[in-house]
Amino acid sequence: MTPKIVIFDWDGTLIDSVDHIADSLHLAATELGFPALERDAYKDIIGLGIIEALQTLYPGLAMDEIQAIREGYGRYFFSKQTTPQNVFAGISELLAELAGANAQLAVATGKSRRGLARALESSGLGAHFAVTRCADETRSKPDPAMLMEIVEHFGIEPGEAVMIGDTIYDMDMAQRIGMPAIGVEWGVHPRARLEEFAPAAVASDMAALRQALYLA
DSSP states (O other), rough: OOOOOEESSSSSSBBHHHHHHHHHHHHHHHHTTTOOOOOOHHHHHHHHHHHHHHHSSTTTOOHHHHHHHHHHHHHHHHTTTOOOBBOOOTTTHHHHHHHTTEEEEEEEEEOOOOHHHHHHHHHGGGGSSSSEEEEESOOOOOHHHHHHHHHHHHHHOOOGGGEESSHHHHHHHHHHOOOOOOOOOTTSOOOOOHHHHSSSSSEHHHHHHHHHTOOO
């Protein structure tokens, strides 16, 4: 039986945006004189809220420095709009199939509310989701606060939902509250790192994800 509530991460899980995020972080930081980091460093923090991400990348930043990089990041990131072409192949069909199986769909993301609102509309995916939570309106992953808010919204227990994501932060926050998780390999973190948090499955492609969700 398909889980009652299926909760998705956004960037790297539904949307092919990892490289654009990494580029935007690099440009925003280096234009202000902060050192250029390895590309994998910028990718590794995708999934965290922007403040937590910048504190991880550049320890010791003052809040005014964080705000300056954040503003630059937003300028670079929003210079490119998310479109249906950025949705990973097979995702739209999967969401429709889940809805047909009477599953409720939600999003738990490190994006800001402003960023997610724009992306929900421009990607064409917004109508699929009954509820969404963002890092700037609750707490950043891997704190499970956003997952708890989602299950409380639906009046269910964590074990009745499933979290799907591409990062260790998704797997970690689900594990903390006993929620099953499914990792996907087409985003940020590789299978070995996702498996450290004992997910129910790690899907290498869309067919494997459908199977993990009992749709195949």
